[in-house]
Amino acid sequence: MAKVYTGRDGRLLIGGTEQLKVTNWSLTGALEVLETTTLGEYQRSYVPGVQEFSGSASLLYYNNGSGRNDAATALKNILKTGSVADTDTVSLQLRLVEGNTNHDISLTAYITDVTYSASVGEVSSAQISFRATGALTGVTI
Amino acid sequence: MAFPDLVPSSRSFDPGDYPIKTFKAQNGSEVRILYGSNRTNMKLSLNYVNITDANAELFLDHYEETKGTFSTFELPEGNTGPKGGWGGNKDAIGANLSGNAYRYEGPPQVQQVRPGISSVTVNLIGVL
Numbered sequence: 001m002a003k004v005y006t007g008r009d010g011r012l013l014i015g016g017t018e019q020l021k022v023t024n025w026s027l028t029g030a031l032e033v034l035e036t037t038t039l040g041e042y043q044r045s046y047v048p049g050v051q052e053f054s055g056s057a058s059l060l061y062y063n064n065g066s067g068r069n070d071a072a073t074a075l076k077n078i079l080k081t082g083s084v085a086d087t088d089t090v091s092l093q094l095r096l097v098e099g100n101t102n103h104d105i106s107l108t109a110y111i112t113d114v115t116y117s118a119s120v121g122e123v124s125s126a127q128i129s130f131r132a133t134g135a136l137t138g139v140t141i
Numbered sequence: 142m143a144f145p146d147l148v149p150s151s152r153s154f155d156p157g158d159y160p161i162k163t164f165k166a167q168n169g170s171e172v173r174i175l176y177g178s179n180r181t182n183m184k185l186s187l188n189y190v191n192i193t194d195a196n197a198e199l200f201l202d203h204y205e206e207t208k209g210t211f212s213t214f215e216l217p218e219g220n221t222g223p224k225g226g227w228g229g230n231k232d233a234i235g236a237n238l239s240g241n242a243y244r245y246e247g248p249p250q251v252q253q254v255r256p257g258i259s260s261v262t263v264n265l266i267g268v269l
Contacts, residue, residue: 034191034258038148039226047191049255 005096012057013093019070021060023125027094027105029053053107053132055094061116061124071126077111084110089133096141106138142206145199146217148225150190154234157183157241157267180239183267184246185216187223190260197259200249213242213268236267243267 012022032049059071077088089108096103113129160177189196207214216223216235224231232238246266253259 034254036150036191038150039152040148040220041226047258049258 003098005098009096009098011093011095011097011102012059013095014070014074015091016093017070019057019059019074020064020068021062021070023058023060025055025057025094027053027055051135053109053136054112054130056113056127056129058125058127061126071116074111074128075114075116075126077128078114079116090130091137092130093138103141104138105136105141107132107136108134142203144203144214144216144223145196146219146222147189147192147196147199148221149187149223151188152223152226152234153186155184157181157239177269179241179269181241181267181269183236183239183241185223185234185236185243185265185267187263187265188260189263191254191258192261194253194257194259197251197261200261200263201251204245204249207245210245210247213244216243216265239267241267241269 007024010022010025012019012025030052032052033046034049035044036047037044057074059074061069061071063069074090077090078084089110092107092109094105109130109132111128112131113127115127116124118124157180159175159180162174162176164172164174166172189200203214206212215237218224218231218235220226224234227234236243243265246264250262251259252261
């Protein structure tokens with residue numbers, strides 16, 4: 001059956017837990033290419049270099065009434081009194097749901113930027129940016 | 142083992158000069174004495190960008206074979222070698238037209254940019 005995916009199908013999981021009140025996520029994959037053109041050639045040629053994956057997500061700053069606030073948990077990857085250690089990676093799954101089928105991109109990443117704001121007349125939210133370390137751990141899109 | 146038969150990504154050539162001694166008087170007049178009939182000290186710099194490590198190793202092997210900067214050697218003249226891409230006469234950027242031969246001016250510089258891929262810079266100098 002034909003299917004157009006929308007934000008209604010989107011999910012974000014951190015550490016295997018589906019996050020509450022996610023308003024958007026995005027992922028960018030990039031491949032660095034290394035030029036191998038030599039003198040006397042008329043077309044540029046390349047070999048593949050390293051891959052890079054980065055992205056961002058926004059979560060409403062929301063308390064579900066049981067003390068769970070996923071935005072706060074994500075913010076605490078950087079907003080903390082101690083320093084960030086090598087082991088402070090997060091396991092992310094960027095998901096589009098189609099019935100019982102999940103189309104996932106899984107990666108291990110460092111949270112690299114967080115923005116946390118409150119404005120009159122607006123819902124408070126947290127924006128996080130992440131950068132993958134190592135290869136993608138799963139692609140089922 | 143001959144010099145690696147690879148076309149560089151970029152190349153620069155300094156044609157050197159004849160052995161000339163210049164004397165300048167206090168009034169500004171200049172006297173030059175020509176001490177030889179052969180131009181020498183030409184310099185050829187070759188950059189090989191993003192080549193395989195196996196090809197980069199060829200330069201290290203050749204450098205070892207020439208005992209570093211000690212021995213002189215000839216460069217391949219073909220279009221697939223270090224003079225490839227040059228549309229003029231190949232001997233114009235060579236050393237032997239003036240009775241010279243190239244030797245390494247210094248060790249080849251190898252920079253690895255990712256697994257299996259390296260860039261190499263080779264500096265040669267023509268000597269009589």
